[in-house]
Amino acid sequence: TSTRLYLHVWTCCVPACRSQGLLECRNGQCVPSAFRCDGEDDCKDGSDEEQCSHEQTPGGCVEGQLGCISSSCQPTCGGGNAACDPRSNINCSRCEPISLELCLNLPYNLTSYPNYLGHLSQRESSVSWESSLFPALVQTGCYQYLMFYACTLLVPKCDPFSLQKVPPCRSLCRNAKEKCESVLGIVGLQWPEDSDCSQFPEEGGNSTCLLPEAGVDECSPSHFKCHSGRCVLATKRCDGHLDCDDHSDENNCGCAERALWECPGSQVCIKPSMICDGFPDCPLLVDENNCSVCQDNELACNNHQCVHRTLWCDGKKHCSDSSDEWNCVSLSDHSGPVLTVFKTAAEYQVCADEWNHELSRLTCDQLGLGVPSSVTMVPDQPGVQGRRRWLHVHPDWNLRNSSALQARLEKRSHACHSRRRVSVLCTREECGLRPALKDQSHRRKRILGGRVSRRGAWPWQCSLQSGQSGHVCGCVLIAQRWALTVAHCFEGRENTDLWKVVLGLTNLDHPSSHSQSRGVRSIIVHPRYNRAVVDYDISVVQLESEVEETAYVRPVCLPQPGQLPSPDSYCYITGWGHMGNRMPFKLQEGEVRIISMAQCQSYFDMKTITPRMLCAGYEAGTVDSCMGDSGGPLVCEEVGVHRWTLFGLTSWGSVCFSKVLGPGVYSNVTHFTSWIQQQIYIHTYLTD
Template sequence: MICDGFPDCPLLVDEANCTVCQDNELSCKNHQCVHRTLWCDGKRHCSDSSDEWDCVSLTDSVLTVFRTAAEYQVCADEWNQELSNLTCSQLGLGPPSSVSMVTDQLVTGRRRWLHVHPERRERGTALQGRLEKRSHACHSRRRVSVLCSREECGRRPAAGLPPLRQKRILGDVVSRQKRILGGRVSRKGAWPWQCSLQSGPSGHVCGCVLIGRRWALTVAHCFEGREGADLWKVVLGLNNLDHPGGNSQTRGVKSIVVHPRYNRAVVDYDISVVQLDSEIEETEFVRPVCLPDISQLPLPDSYCFITGWGHMGNRMPFKLQEGEVRIISLSQCQSYFDMKTITPRMLCAGYEAGTVDSCMGDSGGPLVCSDASGRWTLFGLTSWGSVCFSKVLGPGVYSNVTHFTSWIQQQIYTHTYLSD
């Protein structure tokens, strides 16, 4: 689609020359125009909230805030620990590891300063809304410098599990696990980010993946016909659907964000962000997986894992299943699907014969890959592909999480920090 705020073409040509704003206006991602004085003020003025994205940054640990189309330093006068915590949280990082007030060395020229607003608590929850411009400079001439810790993710501490790897000869797998369809039961705590999306008397409907203390991902098609948040709950830390056990946690759903470009006909942009109604308690059995960087992709022919409570023959297993799959290039994947288009929003994995692949009931479940340190990253969400009972089994098709990393972070930020 042209001029919808989501680039589809090389060099972004479908998003070029879409609107012309006045000199005192800035263009939103969806090509609305907003007065520059409203940009990064802590309130949304673009309908897609893009006027409040990327307003806060740390440059060599020095806090920088974008306001009225210019960068400002933050005066350390009246700064406090609460604001340091907010800074790191808003950037998606862990608690501050170091906070210092650095003397400004600028001798010539005039520094642009923002100051802590005296009524900051009534100014919204975003940091930029709690700061203001003043006619005078910073009295102390000191800037705020913050170092944030990294949020821990992608670790599997339960029971000291060994690496889930198999012997390979010349890059091939000697002993391949028989798909989730054939079944290999996962050990308790092996995949602490796996969750079950449940609704009413039907119980388990889709898989989901924990990506933060209050956030999970699943696919958009799970919510077709029932997008109301009050219809759903998320159960975490369980291995057996029939017997959740003492390690499980249940949370209601506060909001559901289905990707606005989700296309049911071709199952493209098949992703949703789920906001839990309260934070999870992080344990060995419940903890988030890592999101990929915006350019991070698994290599073709590398091996990753899928998990879920998928169909096995004519029944659904109660215990969580796991299987190892090979990443397949998009061009190779396309050769298996003559009647469907494989887009950059998709990721393919499995085996040519379909021996290992996720099935119906695993929709929204994770495809995760491990790095050399044993940290696991989410690269795919089970979307569509081979059908368990089809005579012709091909690779599974997953929503490509890397493509959506920025969008996911924007939704989390928007629903956490912005007021209308």
């Protein structure tokens, strides 16, 4: 059968060399920090080999210092209190266990970075172009030991005694290149330029190098091995297409045969660890049914803990996931938006006696519905007074700061004297507007490749910054005290003291009078974030204080649950991403086309496009620069009203440098709308 060869490039779209962990040449070129003072001119102007007279470590630091990925030199572990900047992830031991899935079946289990492809961490290797290229090439059978060679580049062996990397032998590199480079040429791709064989030693010389041992498996853990011995990508297993020449990839495709659990009533297979984990994965949510064994006086939390009925909706968290305090307040009744409160496992109406405007404001805010536009005291219907359950305003309601509405109400022995119920009509606050743009009716000509944005054009765009590293990721303002970004921006760096959010910026190099800066109070990374597949890639950021809404700092609208942009519609991405080898200090904008999930999946054989992802971009060859940063917004305009809604956060894919390959992949904000609102509610109103 013919072999499909789909490849992609992933780039993290952070701007400066330093914030990428690279060394900046005098001419602005970025090169890996490990190339500093290595005897070769890697910068075109030779600046990486200047001032190298001291005895230096491979990272360019003098003895007794550790090379941080920011290219600065700091004392080694135990050599003082100084440390690398927050973006550094070099391990003091220099050797670290291999976690890259592609290479888990190697005859060695320790690695060190940077690797021979210039990657600075296993995470960077896992989402690199090469981590997709080599497994796809393995399918062609061009060289028996190609996967072993690829892993010696991606996760080089680290000798635990000398703490030095052990390179592949030159003959292994030459064999792989000679046998497989021509296969890449057929589809118009080039062999990785960083894997020059002349840099590796010959076997039998003074230097140690790696050759495959007898019995090394050609297939990686990310492959399925056909009965014939051929390797095909694991994603092709049981996909309805015959990829093995003996068709063995389509045999025994039941869930049980693959050690998976079959959702009752469907043929959907999920991992056993996903059963009863608090997140529905099967149709009709059947994987989350019958998971709790609670007593008659208890209720089940979403994560299947049991909590006593009397503690339900009391304004304090008793379920570890806070689900005992969700949906405690609603505005629903056949006679209008009557306030209903669920407390101690029963529904109550709120007596209008002692009700006031501040409580109305709290109600709308807690429900995420904006501000009260009208409040009505509805007379109770005749004949139901004796059957009505009432809650009354607590005498000390105003002393219960940061408390949910249900904690400010109490049951009393007597009924409601006025026999009137509270009814509140809320109006959503304005969002997604761009008042700084005087003429919004005239659409600017579509320009592929992006352009500099106008001041105030995207008032919800913000910059997530960290210490001396400066701008790290994009972010998006969704409320006066809340922003969104992607989860992978915070990997290993969830300490709020490291971060600040800057808004109202157009030029990173010249903050204007319109900019505002806020510290970070809390970082909420989605509990299901999976770094291996970059799924559930979203986090909520609580600011230390509210921003001042101006024409240049305003929140964007969140989508309603189920609201998605149509395939082939056009939306915008913005950010301070890569533009060749330089950083655009001025905010860039670019128009992209929404791509269907099926079409998007066709670009990414090694990655699964999940419902938590959204794809946008252009056909091959049309986008030649990166406008978006990780965490930056993808927004779409509501036709006729000039209101913008946030549908995506730049996550991964080919947003940058997509001259040949597929689209960018974004976190699908619509999928997370309810979760976002829950996190805002939990961190605003609930106490432990």
